Amino acid sequence: EVQLVESGGGLIQPGGSLRLSCAASGFTVSSNYMSWVRQAPGKGLEWVSVIYSGGSSYYADSVKGRFTISRDNSKNTLYLQMNSLRAEDTAVYYCARDPRLYGSSWPYFDYWGQGTLVTVSS
Amino acid sequence: DIQMTQSPSTLSASVGDRVTITCRASQSISSWLAWYQQKPGKAPKLLIHKASSLESGVPSRFSGSGSGTEFTLTISSLQPDDFATYYCQQYNSYSQFGQGTKVEIK
Numbered sequence: 130e131v132q133l134v135e136s137g138g139g140l141i142q143p144g145g146s147l148r149l150s151c152a153a154s155g156f157t158v159s160s161n162y163m164s165w166v167r168q169a170p171g172k173g174l175e176w177v178s179v180i181y182s183g184g185s186s187y188y189a190d191s192v193k194g195r196f197t198i199s200r201d202n203s204k205n206t207l208y209l210q211m212n213s214l215r216a217e218d219t220a221v222y223y224c225a226r227d228p229r230l231y232g233s234s235w236p237y238f239d240y241w242g243q244g245t246l247v248t249v250s251s
Numbered sequence: 252d253i254q255m256t257q258s259p260s261t262l263s264a265s266v267g268d269r270v271t272i273t274c275r276a277s278q279s280i281s282s283w284l285a286w287y288q289q290k291p292g293k294a295p296k297l298l299i300h301k302a303s304s305l306e307s308g309v310p311s312r313f314s315g316s317g318s319g320t321e322f323t324l325t326i327s328s329l330q331p332d333d334f335a336t337y338y339c340q341q342y343n344s345y346s347q348f349g350q351g352t353k354v355e356i357k
Contacts, residue, residue, distance in 0.1 A: 164346075174287075174295065174338055176346035187345065190252075223294055235342040237285040239306065241294035 131155035131240045133224050138245030145214050145249075151207040151224030151242055159202045162227035162236045165209045167220035168244075177222070178209065182231050192218075214249045221246050253277050253341055257349035263357040270326040272352045274339035279319045283343035286315055286324045289351075290335045298337075299324065329354070 137149040149165070165177040178198040180186040186198050197210040207224050222245050225238035254277035264270050274284065282302040287295035297306045299315035302322055312327040326333055334356055339349040 173351045174289075174340070174348040176340075176348065179346075189345070235283070235344060235346055237297070237300050237340060237342045237346075238287075238295070239297050239300075241296075243294060 131226065133226065133240055133242035135222065135224055135242040135245040138222065138247045140248045140250065141214055142251050143215060143249055146210070146212045147214065147247060149209040149211065149222055149224075149245060149247070151209075153205050153207065153224075153226075156226070157202075158200050158205050158207055160230050162229060162234075163198075163200065163207045164225050164227065164236050164238065165196075165198060165207075166223045166225050166238065166241075167218075168223070169217075169220045172220075175220075176236075179227075179236050180207070181233050183233070185233065211247070214247075216249050219247060219249045253280060253344055253347055255339055255341055255347050255349040257337075257339055257352050259352060260350065261353045261355060263355050264329050265357045266329055266331060268329045268357075270329050270333075270354060272324045272337055272339075272354075274317075274322045274324070274349050276320045276322075276341055276343075280341045280343035282318045283341060284315075284317070284322050285340045285342065286313075287338045287340065288333075288335045289338065295338065326354075 132154045164179040180198045195213045226240040227236040228239040284302045286299040289295040303315045
């Protein structure tokens with residue numbers, strides 16, 4: 130059974146850093162496209178970043194240069210390092226899997242985690 | 252960036268109604284469109300990908316159509332479990348979601 134479990138959210142001051150984790154089971158993180166998607170309170174969904182099986186990664190303009198997606202194949206875990214956090218980064222962050230293996234098409238998402246809340250506030 | 256516009260933003264309907272939600276892209280995205288259902292406090296659930304391909308396990312009352320810039324999600328007979336917010340997502344170039352359509356009880 131495919132499962133994604135996020136952790137690492139919390140309250141952080143503007144300008145601070147946080148690292149989110151997404152532990153995967155039931156499949157291999159390094160084989161699928163993996164993404165982070167966020168949702169500000171009461172708002173819609175916003176794609177944040179994707180990492181492909183080959184290791185290449187892409188980011189939304191809103192986080193480019195501040196966020197870094199990565200994975201640890203030995204732990205089957207996806208990460209999102211978030212630096213220079215702003216109030217507008219406040220959101221529930223979901224990790225999500227694309228069902229396709231390999232390749233580099235833009236992602237859609239068949240499995241999602243339960244989300245972890247990041248609150249950026251002083 | 253490709254802009255995705257859903258209409259309506261809110262839809263009031265009754266059990267048994269046929270419901271249609273429209274999603275328009277600011278430029279052609281071929282058939283690279285997905286639809287999701289989200290309930291409060293829960294993660295989104297994939298309903299349809301590639302504009303019209305029904306995800307395994309999703310009831311057949313859900314269907315998707317369209318290509319290019321105009322797409323629709325249709326629920327043929329609304330059930331109590333279908334009251335939720337629906338999002339379209341383009342994945343032709345990067346990824347953008349529509350703003351969502353809330354389907355509420357009339």
